[in-house]
Amino acid sequence: MTASRQGAPGLTFSRLADIILPRLVIAPTALACLIGFYGFIAWTAWLSFTESRLMPRYEWAGVVQYIELFGNDRWWQSMQNLAVFGGLFIFVSLAIGLVMAVFLDQKIRGEGFLRTLYLYPMALSFIVTGTAWKWILNPGLGIEKMLHDWGYTQLTFDWIINPDFAIYTVVIAGVWQSSGFVMALFLAGLRGIDDSIIKAAQMDGASLPTIYTRIIIPSLRPVFLSVFMILAHIAVKSFDLVMALTGGGPGFATDLPSIFMYQHGFTRGQLGLGAASAMMMLFTATAVVMPLLYSELRRERRG
Template sequence: MLDRIRDWVPRIVLAPSFLLVLIFVYGFIFYSGYLSMTNSRMFPSDEWIGFANYIKLFKLRHWNTALVNLGIFSFLYIAISTILGLFLAILLDQKIRGEGFLRPIYLYPMALSFIVTGIAWKWFLDPGIGIEATFHSWGWESFHFNWIKDSKMAIYTVVIAAVWQSSGFVMAMFLAGLRGIDTEIMRAAEMDGAPKSLIYRKIVIPMMRPVFLSSFVVLAHLAIKAYDLVVALTGGGPGRATEMPATFMYSYTFTRNQMGVGASSAIIMMIMIFSIIVPYLYSELKSGDRR
């Protein structure tokens, strides 16, 4: 009897949390999928229209703009954060003096919310009060840096702010990977006369493929659902120059009262995330079985 009670206690304790997740996560996902196939506008509707909202979605110029912006942002954000994070990790891996001081400085931006980051960089990049105004006050009147006001360059300001926030986290991932590599391999290569740059390029970095994959999954997931940083930094502007799928989904659902279209865009975003996470989880499970 006691054994049976012990078996059931963990299940009873976890049951409320499991039920809440089932309802408020997966339940709402299925409900969003249902709304995306109805003629819902300001309020939910039971009028079934199938895939009409998805067809309408991909005919909207604003949605296509959001997808193009997402492509530019995702590519630059993932590439620069990965390269910068790897560089910082290799730098700290040299056992430099002051590592304990530098590591939290690099990691600190990740402790901030994207809203705080967006507002801070908005002030910093604003031509009237930010870096441009500072250089003008120093007498460098010819200096101009008004990307945040330029519709062609505004998306790159979002990249700058996002890289600043996430590169420290990527650095921590790579540093953990570097510290997990057997130092005997590196010593053997050094004894053979191989320079450190060659050791890292030919031995260390190839051994860190799992870290590269994990970093890609985390950054891609953050890029696809980017919302608060964009809203705080540019508000999706100028015009729609920094519109993203997440900001599009919010505006069409709550501002334009097109709940069905907004729900269909949310489902497309979810499919994007699943297309990255599911193969990653499958590869992790498969490699775990091999071990």
């Protein structure tokens, strides 16, 4: 009887420690995220409703910055470029990554080497990728010069200096860097599928293409959602890749909202306008991602 009474306080203290200690450990990180992420989002949102210029001003000014933003032709040009770049970047990266994952899923010889080779570009920073592709696409140094040296003098590949095609060079560089990462995510999803399902389909006489198109790929819906969200996030915030590759030019042919926000908010003394463009980038990303998340959550609840 005495022993049980003595053990009770220790048991209670142990339970309290199990409850409190994890919270104490996580609290500094959670507080830093709360202030450094959501706090600065709120601060940026407030600045977008002020007339801040070189330095922040906190007097409420209404939606004057948004009116100025929507009347800015360069802003709409950057949004158009984002639509082209984002759409092609996401679609091509998904397609190439899925094809490479299906290829490696056949357990071919040298899979480890090929997987590392495909993933290698993701180990590079976007600055390195942009600089490398700037050299490759430079008409005086890269592909065009090589073709001319080989005798194909009639062939040209000057997209990087052509305003009508420059945005596609950003797509090429972005896809080159990200498709290997997409491949890794899809390959992980493919390896997580039960082999018995595939064997049962084969016993029923289904061909390999039918198995992939009717059974395996539809079951990768969660992976598709995750990959789409990651690629959309990369597309919306793309800055260093474009700055290293084209600098937003020629003219504003490869200008993106992130570059517009940086140049107006930090180099042209229009902090309020830059904050308004940053909030519009946030709203754009939210408008793309939230419907997909809502649809997936509804699907899980029904399932």
